[in-house]
Amino acid sequence: MAFDRLKMPIGDAMFTQRSVRRFKPDPIPIEDIHLIIDAAVKAPNGGNRQIGRFLVLTDRNVIREFGTIYHEAWWAKRKEERGWTKRADIPPEEKNYKLASELADEMKDVPCVVFACAVPPGTANSVIPATQNLMLAAHSLGIGSVPTTLHPTVMDRFRAMFAIPKDVAFHFCIPLGYPRTAYGSSRRRPTSETTYLNRWGAPVPWT
Numbered sequence: 001m002a003f004d005r006l007k008m009p010i011g012d013a014m015f016t017q018r019s020v021r022r023f024k025p026d027p028i029p030i031e032d033i034h035l036i037i038d039a040a041v042k043a044p045n046g047g048n049r050q051i052g053r054f055l056v057l058t059d060r061n062v063i064r065e066f067g068t069i070y071h072e073a074w075w076a077k078r079k080e081e082r083g084w085t086k087r088a089d090i091p092p093e094e095k096n097y098k099l100a101s102e103l104a105d106e107m108k109d110v111p112c113v114v115f116a117c118a119v120p121p122g123t124a125n126s127v128i129p130a131t132q133n134l135m136l137a138a139h140s141l142g143i144g145s146v147p148t149t150l151h152p153t154v155m156d157r158f159r160a161m162f163a164i165p166k167d168v169a170f171h172f173c174i175p176l177g178y179p180r181t182a183y184g185s186s187r188r189r190p191t192s193e194t195t196y197l198n199r200w201g202a203p204v205p206w207t
């Protein structure tokens with residue numbers, strides 16, 4: 001079975017997953033993309049109606065063209081949320097945003113991009129688990145990824161570029177590639193701060 005190639009223990013996969021935003025240009029073998037997408041669709045989805053749809057980009061010229069749209073969308077979002085219009089506006093402590101802005105520059109060069117979409121009713125709930133499966137399968141093959149979104153200002157052009165029908169909902173843009181740099185472990189608040197037992201606000205028995 002092809003899935004035998006996903007050998008990373010599930011604990012390692014979940015606990016070492018990071019947002020990868022710096023990619024080598026090396027192409028991803030199509031059979032690996034196939035396996036990653038097959039893993040994605042095994043995820044839970046509402047009523048097993050399987051409304052998720054995946055558009056995979058591997059053509060360098062197409063990705064280059066999309067990179068321009070992504071860059072515009074990323075900065076449109078930052079302007080709207082924070083009033084930032086250039087990298088110098090990003091405060092030094094906002095390291096994730098700095099890295100994300102570099103991805104906005106580099107999206108045009110990533111070897112593969114997947115758009116996670118949904119046909120009507122188009123709900124994100126049925127695509128989010130698939131997106132996580134997709135990224136964990138990629139991670140298991142040594143392929144990095146990060147879930148990203150777009151911005152309304154580019155959506156008409158984005159749809160036109162790929163002939164995406166109006167009734168298809170876009171949810172995530174996921175660049176895929178072999179990581180160019182090493183990534184340490186993720187930082188999260190202790191679950192004892194974010195989890196309650198039996199009643200909202202009641203502590204869990206771990207620290």
Ligand SMILES: Cc1cc2nc3c(=O)[nH]c(=O)nc-3n(C[C@H](O)[C@H](O)[C@H](O)COP(=O)(O)O)c2cc1C
Nearest residue numbers: 017018019021096099100103146147148149186187
């Ligand atoms: C809904 C959603 C939207 C996101 N959008 C972006 C994005 O536009 N650009 C980006 O570089 N990362 C994006 N991310 C990735 C988050 O920044 C990342 O998951 C978070 O910083 C934790 O990173 P870590 O797992 O490496 O610790 C997004 C993640 C989610 C779940």
